[in-house]
Amino acid sequence: MNSRLLRLSGSIVLDLLRALGIALGIVVFTFFVIRMIPGDVVDVRGIEGSLTYSQQSAMRAELGLDKPWLTQFADWSLMILSGDLGQSARFARPIWELLSAVLPSTMLLGATALGIGIVLGVSIPVLAMLYPRSLWRGVVEVITIWSITVPTFSIGIMSLIVFAVWLDWIPAIGNFFVPALILGIDTAGSLAKALYEDMRENESAEFVRAARAKGLSRTRIILRHILPNALTVSIALIGLMLAGVFTGAITMEVVFGLPGLGTLTLQAIQGRDYAVVQAVIIWLGFAVIFANFVTDILRKLVNPRLRTT
Known part of the structure; x- marks a missing residue:
């Protein structure tokens, strides 16, 4: 010990x-x-x-x-x-005041997106394992391709054009749910493929064969044995994805006009602060x-x- x-x-x-x-x-x-x-x-x-x-x-x-x-x-x-942290030459205010004013908004957006990503990124591969002949396996592939090939910034602008300008379903400025969902799906795509492949690899492991020999159901084997063993890689991925989630949140704040680090950073860059x-x-x-x-x-x-x- x-x-x-x-x-x-x-x-x-x-x-x-x-x-x-x-x-x-x-x-x-x-x-x-x-x-x-x-x-x-x-x-x-x-x-x-x-x-x-x-x-x-x-x-x-x-x-x-x-x-x-x-x-x-x-x-x-x-x-x-x-x-x-010093004084902002552009805004004539202490920097810690500026950060404390905008951090809650950015952290809320990033945490919401990460939560959506983890829920989708874990539940979809599990459903694909539980129902191997269903459409869930295809969903894993689709969100993976989405995550790799589609920039969240572009999807954000497209969502504004379609849902705010053309359809008038959402406000053009200040919408929170749409950017959180976009970032969440992007996060889920990064997590789902790795978790699904790891779960399939564990399916042929010795401890799974032993569980089958004991007569355990497929659902119990997947949820109690395969999933916990596959989560080690997923935990590491979640840590790595945090960077993408919060930088993506900053970008989305600029696109959707949300108050946060993104807007503050853009103003500071423009003012060379x-x-x-x-x-x-x-x-x-x-x-x-x-x-x-x-x-x-x-x-x-x-x-x-x-x-x-």
Whole structure:
């Protein structure tokens, strides 16, 4: 028992170190890549005519934008380590206030889409296994092809044209259910195929043959034996899909005019508000890293064979 706990603890520590390394890479990469974009918030304000040339120089010095990039990075890192995300030059508000105002909307949309995706992505393969001669197997293939070939952004725009403009079934701005459903189906397609194939592979396993020999029904074998063994891969996929769900949620917020990180990020990019864009990207990166870290732990709790990797 102690050796098992030791292996699990060591594996978790290694996962944590990997997560911290990836997080550091995201921070450094985000900071310098954003500054490669031509112009900054002072240039945008100057083009808008709200600042004179002398005011632009004073503002650039005040924001530290006239310093070398490495100096800016050192100053910004010290500020972040102190727990301060900084001030938005575009919106003249603390960044944590901006994020706290829009995060609930984005998280609700992403969580709803993920919930729809998990329900569809698990139930459809199970139905395809329970009824192998029905249409459910075809449904698995259809949503898989949908997920691979159809961009959610395009489907969002098409849904607006068809359901909001042509049919007038939904409002053109502020609809929540349609983007959640689009993202949910896309998530389900990524999950359903992998789970279905894994369940079919487990169908010929020795423990399934033993269950059949005991006279257990096909339904019980699938739900009690095959499905739990196939969920290990699915748990890992759900962690990976979180990135797609939340970045997709940001895109859908822009398309459907929903208040959230997407709208805030678009406005910050247009205004070259580096600090806000950095905060959004880093928050998303950390959220995905944390989700993958948790799912890795869950996988190792479910499957002890993974604890040595």
